Amino acid sequence: MEIEQRNLQPATQLAELLEATKTTIVFAESCTAGLVSATLAAVPGISKWLCGSAVVYREATKVGWLGVDEEQLKRHSAVSAEVTTELAVGVLNRTPEAKLAVAVTGHLGPNAPSIQDGVIFIAVRRRDDSVQDVVSTRFQLSSVDRVDRQHEAADRVIAAAIAAMVVV
Template sequence: MKNLANKLVKKLIKKKLKISFAESCTGGMLSSTITSVSGSSKVFNLGLVTYSNKTKIDILKVPKKIIDKYGAVSNECCLSMVKSLSKISKANISVSVTGIAGPNGGTKLKPIGLVYMGIKKGNKIIVQKCLFKNKNRILIQKATTTKVLKTLLVLK
């Protein structure tokens, strides 16, 4: 993970891009991983851990009706999180993550390991659904962080 973060920070510095994160299930791991790299202050803009539904609504302005209808772990919530983060942070790249890290909280429709990641760069937004098979909380958080870093590294 550290190696991926190093590569990403170098790439962002080279391209003069700023990045921000709105994290839920990763609990700040993405922000921590990036800021563990020397020089990251040139590219890291903002990291929010919006863990509760209340903070998603109050800080990220996710409409309550989205959480009521689709849940906090949903494509719709992740999309709303990344759009709002982009407005708040004014970063070139905004990333949102929401999911179920376990070991509890999973259902048949939303199992443990279900994670949505949203990335907004310029006017382009992608929301990706991931299902990590490992049911270990820390491993799901690490797998999510790794997946985000790898996705950002191949982003055009």
């Protein structure tokens, strides 16, 4: 997997914030399929702060690995604020060393229902937050190509992590 140079500056900024605040991070990645973690792993020394990433592409994996409620998936779909919140909660619960979790789900197309085409959700959870404090944000990607959308989604996840670090 090629990590584009455009992603490294924000990844480096996130790594510096993690270092400065001594914060460990974990990701739950669906539509980005590990690209966020791979991008961050391109930064030397990140192993002190990056716990890992659960790539939960399929619904059964979301349920089995991170404890997403099957009823939530049926009611809202995997591309929803509710499921993204559950992913952030689940990956943080399963990674005791992490202080911060960021989750992403979405539909990159093609053949997406029009209401979900190019839509992603990102949720951020700190270890000290209650589930009610987790906010999942919806984004409409501007890219059209699937690979470009995946990179844009990864950039959005890194930006969300940076924003969460700035308010720590």
